[in-house]
Amino acid sequence: MLSRILLSAVANVAILTLVSYIFIKIIPKKRTYALTGWQKILLIFIASITSFILMSFSVDLPQQVKIDMRYNAMILLLYYIGPATFIPAALITAFLRLSWGISDAAVYTFILYIILSVLMPLLNKWISKRFNSYTVGLTLNFCYVLGHGVVLYFVYHDWNYVIATSFFNFLFSSCCLLLNIMFIEDMRINVRLYLDEIERAKSDYLTGLYNKREFSYYWTEIENDSTITHTALLMLDIDHFKCINDQYGHLNGDIILRQVASLLHVEDIEHEQIYRVGGEEFCIVLKNKSFSQQMAIAEKIRQTVENNPFKLENHQTIHLTVSVGMATSYKVKDMKNLYRLADRALYQAKERGRNQLVVLDLAERELKRIL
Numbered sequence: 069m070l071s072r073i074l075l076s077a078v079a080n081v082a083i084l085t086l087v088s089y090i091f092i093k094i095i096p097k098k099r100t101y102a103l104t105g106w107q108k109i110l111l112i113f114i115a116s117i118t119s120f121i122l123m124s125f126s127v128d129l130p131q132q133v134k135i136d137m138r139y140n141a142m143i144l145l146l147y148y149i150g151p152a153t154f155i156p157a158a159l160i161t162a163f164l165r166l167s168w169g170i171s172d173a174a175v176y177t178f179i180l181y182i183i184l185s186v187l188m189p190l191l192n193k194w195i196s197k198r199f200n201s202y203t204v205g206l207t208l209n210f211c212y213v214l215g216h217g218v219v220l221y222f223v224y225h226d227w228n229y230v231i232a233t234s235f236f237n238f239l240f241s242s243c244c245l246l247l248n249i250m251f252i253e254d255m256r257i258n259v260r261l262y263l264d265e266i267e268r269a270k271s272d273y274l275t276g277l278y279n280k281r282e283f284s285y286y287w288t289e290i291e292n293d294s295t296i297t298h299t300a301l302l303m304l305d306i307d308h309f310k311c312i313n314d315q316y317g318h319l320n321g322d323i324i325l326r327q328v329a330s331l332l333h334v335e336d337i338e339h340e341q342i343y344r345v346g347g348e349e350f351c352i353v354l355k356n357k358s359f360s361q362q363m364a365i366a367e368k369i370r371q372t373v374e375n376n377p378f379k380l381e382n383h384q385t386i387h388l389t390v391s392v393g394m395a396t397s398y399k400v401k402d403m404k405n406l407y408r409l410a411d412r413a414l415y416q417a418k419e420r421g422r423n424q425l426v427v428l429d430l431a432e433r434e435l436k437r438i439l
Contacts, residue, residue, distance in 0.1 A: 079125040080137040081244050087118045087141060088248045091148065092255045099263060108153050115145050115157035120164050131223050132171040135237055139216075140245045142188075143208045147201065148252065151189035158185040176219040184215060201253060205245050213238040272344040274322055275329035283343040283351060287403035290355060300354040300362040300396040301403070301410040304332075304369065307389045307422040309348040320380045324388070327378050334368055351410075359396060366394050366425050374423060389423035397430035406430050 091114070094107055103111070119138040126136035138161060146154035162181035166174050188208060195204050217234040224230060270282040278286075290296055306312075306328060313321040325348065332342050332350060343351045352369075354362050370392050377385040393414025395406045409428050417426040 076125045076127050076136070077240060077244075080122055081247065083118060083121055083125070084137055084140055084144075084244060084248050085251060087114060088144060088252050089255070090114060091144065092252060092259075095149075097259055097263065099260075103149070103153075108149075111145065111149055111153045112157045112160070115141050115153070116160040116164065119157075119161040120167075123164070123168060129233070131173055132169060133173045133220065133223060134165075134168070134177075135233070137241055137244050139184075139212045140209070140241060140248065142184075143205055143212070143245060144248060144252070146188055146192050146208070147196065147204055151192075154189060155185050158188075173219065173223050176222050177216075180215050180219055184212065187211075201249050202246060205249050206242055209242055209245050210238065213241065275326055275344050277329050277332075277342050277344045277350070280343065280345040283345055283353075286341075286343075286353065287407070290353065291401045291403055296355045296401065297399055298354075298356050298358065298362075298397075299401055299403075299406065300357065300394055301406045302352040302354065302366050302369070303345075303393045303407075303410040303414040304350045304352070304390045305414055305418065306348040307391055307418075309388075312386075312388065316380055316386075323381060324378055327376075328373060328390070331372050331376060332369060334365060334372065337365065351407075362394065362396055363425075363427065366392050366427075370423070370425055391417040391422045392425040393417050394425060394427045395430055396427060400430055402430065 091111065094111060095101065095103070118141045122136045122138040122141070123134055126134035126138075128134060142154060142158050142161065145157055158181055162178045162185075165177050165181070168174065188211070191211060192204065192208060195207055199207070213234050216237065217230050220230040220233060221227065270278055272279045290299060306324070309321065309324075312324060325344075329342075329344065329350070332352065337352060337354070341353045341355075343353075345351045352365075354365060357365070370390055373388065373390045376387075378388060379385055391414060393410050393412065393416065395409035395413055397406055409430055413426040413428045416428075417424050420426070
């Protein structure tokens with residue numbers, strides 16, 4: 069008898085650990101994400117099948133009472149995925165319990181699961197804001213074991229037996245749950261570290277903007293995106309930046325670069341559209357904006373830099389300007405030529421006296437080349 073209980077316990081732990089791994093692998097490796105409808109359906113299906121399998125390895129007590137870790141899977145689903153998947157999975161598990169045979173224990177368990185599918189999400193929402201994952205898991209498990217203890221009493225009408233059974237049920241299920249939470253949290257930490265490394269590989273270490281390598285990936289995405297028709301590329305260069313480094317030092321030069329980078333986050337420009345592509349050179353990609361909007365954004369950036377006092381390390385303030393070259397295109401999304409044209413426009417802005425915006429149109433250039 070004891071060996072059968074131990075084998076069932078080991079099987080429950082192994083199955084839950086495997087399912088926990090699958091849960092984590094299904095979740096997208098992103099900091100913020102929303103599961104698709106198919107992903108939610110898949111998680112509900114996996115949780116339901118897991119419950120059925122766990123019932124196959126349950127410890128069977130008299131009068132068809134089954135004790136296993138199936139509700140641990142529900143708790144993990146609720147805490148890490150949410151009520152949208154937990155509630156359907158809990159309801160399916162309730163019906164699956166009846167599939168093992170209609171008895172008093174099965175009917176009472178069915179009713180318990182229906183009640184818990186309503187109460188557990190409310191409890192989880194309240195305690196998740198106040199406690200860590202381990203405390204939340206133990207609290208939810210305690211509520212389940214308490215409810216299951218009521219079911220045992222209706223079946224056996226013996227409080228001593230119910231208390232003893234519920235105590236060992238809570239003890240073992242909590243150990244199993246904590247082990248799985250530990251496993252999941254470790255995997256989540258690894259995912260966060262992976263995302264941090266990916267972000268560092270894409271970002272410029274000094275300004276936090278995306279780097280030239282990521283800029284090349286992004287323009288490939290634009291070329292392959294049929295929904296983008298209007299495209300513009302802004303190239304900005306800090307005027308006389310070498311003089312700033314020579315006069316105030318490279319440390320102050322770095323401080324200036326960070327401040328300029330922060331000013332580029334103007335309205336209607338997302339973070340992934342701004343890049344540092346050289347020492348004091350920045351690029352901004354504009355997509356699906358009219359020519360007047362493109363001009364307004366470019367001029368706003370130029371004026372913002374011109375009117376902004378820049379603080380140095382010793383709290384001294386200086387003023388500086390930027391030259392802006394903008395290449396614009398409609399439908400023709402040759403980003404390599406657009407980049408070259410923006411670079412040419414920037415060169416012209418500097419040749420004409422700096423602190424100004426020069427705009428060139430890719431379509432006009434291509435037409436002149438053909439003619």
